[in-house]
Amino acid sequence: MSSSAAMPGAVPGVVPMRRDPNHLGHHAAGEGETRAPGRGIGGPAPKRIVVGYGFWIFLLSDIVMFAAFFAAFAVLQGGTAGGPTGAELFDLTNVAIETGLLLLSSFACGIATLALNARRPLAFQAAMAVTFLFGAGFLALELREFTDLVARDAGPTRSAFLSAFFTVVGCHGLHVTAGLLWLLTMMAQVLAKGFRPDILRRVMCFSLFWHALDIVWVAVFTVVYLMGAAT
Amino acid sequence: MLGKLTWSAIPFDQPIPLVAAALVGVVLLGVIAWVAVAGWLPYLWREWITSVDHKRIGVMYVILGLVMLIRGFSDAILMRSHQALAYNAPGYLPPEHYDQIFSAHGTIMIFFGAMPFMIGLMNFVVPLQLGVRDVAFPTLNSVSFWLTATGALLVNVSLVVGEFARTGWWPSPPLSEVTYSPGVGVDYYLWAIQISGIGTLMSGINLVTTILKMRAPGMSYLRMPMFCWTALASNMLIIAAFPILTATLAMLTLDRYLGFHFFTDEAGGNSMLFMNLFWAWGHPEVYILALPAYGVFSEVISTFSGKPLFAYRSMVWATLAICLLSFMVWLHHFFTMGPGGDVNGVFGITSMIIAVPTGVKIFDWMFTMYGGRVRFTTPMLWSVAFLVTFVVGGATGVLLAIPPADFVLHNSLFLVAHFHNVMVSAVVFAAFAGYTYWFPKAFGFTLDEWWGKAAFWFSLVGYVWVFTPLYVVGLLGMTRRLQHFSVAEWYPWIVAASLGVIVMVFGVVCQVVQLVVSIRRREQLRDVTGDPWDGRSLEWATASPPPSFNFAVMPRVEGEEAYWAIKQRAREQARLREEPDYEPVEMPLNSPTGFVCAFFATLVGFAMIWHIWWLAALGLAGAFATFVVFAWRDRVEYEIPADAVARINRRNRASRLEALQQARRKEAA
Amino acid sequence: MRGDAARPQRRQARVSAALPHLGAIAAAGLVLSGCQMSLLNAKGPVGSDEANILIVASIIMLAIIVPTMIGTLAFAWWFRASNTRAHYRPDWAFSGKIELVIWSVPFLTIVFLGGIAWIGAHRLDPAVPLDSDRTPLRVQVVSLDWKWLFLYPDQQVASVNELVVPAGTPVQFVLTSSSVWNAFFVPRLGSMIYTMRGMTSQLNLMADQEGTLHGLSTHFSGDGFPHMQFPVRAVSDTAFAGWVQGAKGGPRLDTAAYGELARQGTVDAPRTYGSLEPGLFARIVDQTIPKGPGPAQGAETGAPPTVKPKGGS
Structure with a gap:
């Protein structure tokens, strides 16, 4: 109270606010702070940025989940319990074809995004259909590999190594399945609703998801198949 | 048809859980009947259950947390009183029941007491402190809450139908493997935590996006209230840690349901892996709280x-x-x-x-x-x-x-x-x-x-x-x-x-x-003023309770402690700020998506616990259908006209002015 | 295996050797130390080192937290709103000097305690053998549902739910489990260690004097968990030899007898075995002997296994 008495025009008992109580040079708007929305001075970011950003964070969390599965695989890789090892089981040709299909599917997905940006519905639907076909082809090959392994008495219950193998690869496969379901939904939505802003945002998220699955596959291919076949 | 579920799942021979559950059931039914008779169901459905307002969802989280804290505390009473009677004596709880109680105590307190309470506070406060109108993804927020509630429901269903885990609140294998825990207790734990964990993860994504991308103009990082900072840190931990829990529990689930060998200590499996993965989530979890x-x-x-x-x-x-x-x-x-x-x-x-x-x-x-x-x-x-x-x-x-x-x-x-x-x-x-x-x-x-x-x-x-x-x-x-x-x-x-x-x-x-x-x-x-404690951050700058749109116009932040600065200026000048130009506000429409999703998630969880496969498939299909229906909506927002915004804000300004003048009169006298 | 390199250095200088008096004074001040069960009233070198670390670290922590607690209450009380003598400084929110102190006090404390942690973690690593001129006694420990099996490979005897060791002789434990995790712990001897199936863990302890101590499992292992408590008798060398002789008269512990033990259930009175099937422990570890079967009965309905509490024993 005493400190405020000297201030001219002050209300008794109330101390005028200093803008920067910690003397940290953070008072004025402007300098050093970008005006871009969402980064301090500009206010909330536009919806497209917010949605994309949120989806990126989701993808990061998904990758953390895969990281846990990869860690488990790395620990259990040696746990073959006298059963078959990766070198005996993996057919790298098959895996190479799978990789090719998935990458082509991603390429088609990229084309679909371009078609979307150009607002060309036919091209979009065609590119999405191609994306679907390649993705489904990938899934079919993976399923064939799985059934083949089970038939050779190398199913997931055979050893901890195979448990981890089926889980890492199968989890990626489940993501692809979910992605295909989503893809069909997006095709139907564009068909029914046209290029509405909210649908554009959803297609953007879908394509982020689809490309992220590629990234995860690269890790699966390297860590599980290449390094697994080497040991 | 009903998998493992038979009448023997209900513990007719154990009076304590049965009486407790009957009591809770009667109270619940009583409340529902009371609400129905009083004609409040439409109100509850419209204003709360389908609400996507972060404040309403925050309040519901806190209510869930409060109820579950009391539920967990009743377990604590049982444990402490039992142990006091168990010196050279059997106590009053047989081991298989006592073991469920300490497992349930830990699980409920951490996942359904403390977590919803903290997430509820963050949900309610963070957008208000940031000076914005809602979180980044309001409907997702509702889904998160209802999935958490699903988990809490499943844990409490285990009281009457079947049993809960007898392994402690972290189900450490091999004790939690099917050889040593053949019952459904661990499965209740797994599905309840898995479902609520998805809700928690989505809530984390939502709040991080909100804090990083949606702040009032001028609210730079180093002007955010400390609670926003800690909320940011906590939710970043959720994003980085909860997926590890999801993966770990998924592995244990595969072990139990499909005979995998992650943690069995057989065929190359390794139970120490579970401990490492679980605590890689578990210790960050302490700081999430x-x-x-x-x-x-x-x-x-x-x-x-x-x-x-x-x-x-x-x-x-x-x-x-x-x-x-x-x-x-x-x-x-x-x-x-x-x-x-x-x-x-x-x-x-x-x-x-x-x-x-x-x-x-x-x-x-x-x-x-x-x-x-x-x-x-x-x-x-x-x-x-x-x-x-x-x-x-x-x-x-x-x-x-x-x-x-x-x-x-x-x-x-x-x-x-x-x-x-x-x-x-x-x-x-x-x-x-x-x-x-x-x-x-x-x-x-x-x-x-x-x-x-x-x-x-x-x-x-x-x-x-x-x-x-x-x-x-x-x-x-x-x-x-x-x-x-x-x-x-x-x-x-x-x-x-x-x-x-x-x-x-x-x-x-x-x-x-x-x-x-x-x-x-x-x-x-x-x-009446909206500022009962002489507060310093922006949540006190609006009415209590805040209107659905939080702020009539988005506040402009010009320094640390945004609201304190506004208030001090008002006190110095003995008047409020100029009235702003009101504009119509667009707010997200209510949606039953969260509630319906949680309904299907409950079906899936319960069906998986009891091996009722057709019901699980039905639940999954239902959840997918719900998302498609939600995505098919044509209207996602509604508009609050400018004069309604003005009317609401003027009422609050009047009370604030009144309070300001009263304070001056008091000081003058 | 891991212990070999560290063996000679063991116990040359104890972690808290410089502070035994301080530790003793503090311990004397604690009512606990007189207590028959207290960890702080240790009966072996490992336990007393750990108790000393506990006491020294507690004193250091108390030196920090007691002033903090008093300071908090004093600040809160003196600066109460009704105290007109307190100077209100509404804008005072930073002081570089105070910040420096605030960061350095916990930092320096942790540097010091971190040193104790690092040295202690090495010197008191349970796998490191104890320093002694006497040949260590080897004991193989198996945790079963829900009892402890102690194999004495050199004496070719075994006991269930009772551990007998000669006082003054180091004991080298090798531990494993037949089924789920447990943790072997004799509070007044020191360090506990997990027992896990398909793996062994090492533990080295010694009892300084004769007496009966309390041992238990500290990792929850199922419905019979409270029964996994056992007496530890530290006896004279002659008494130990006598106990071994007495045990020799007992039945043989072979795969079949072990299979009986491995079933879920409790053993109320300790029992002994007079001879051991060769390689039994190794076969438990490498899992050529089947694991404990668990509650095999009622697996479909999840019915509880037949464990009844001890009831007034």
């Missing part, structure tokens, strides 16, 4: 000391340091696995290092009070009690981080006392401080102080009374989870701890009475 609690204390201590938070930037750094370090300490949960001196030494030291930023926070809170005008309201009492008791828990934590000390204290009641010491004084005290502090913001009237203080004193005395004997008996070599014991020297301490629980019961009762009394006296306790 504690960091928002620190945020609550920062807000409360600063407000009731009438000063800005001391060394704000230091606090920010300390928060981020804790956030990072929390991922580097998990191994201290199993020093006694025998990993060797180097590993134990490194993790002992990293665990201790966390004490540095935490200690800094304690001292900064102390110096926030220094030179202040401290008002001892209920939230402030909780905060001061936190400071005084938390340091004891911190100190015993540092003790346990020294590997040789942990070699004799691990899994003892000393350890139990330690983590209850830190969890209760940080999280539970913060929960009640935050509850009392923000209650008037949510409902427009303050809580009764007399009953609040009574609740505080009983809880504090009871808490010290319960856990001091447990520290001692831990030093006497008593381990946790004993259904009975025959060591005479432990007995008096166990009895003492049980007596403390009685005192805590009074605290809980006072807390309930406080709510009832406050609702009855709400007209006397009314807060």
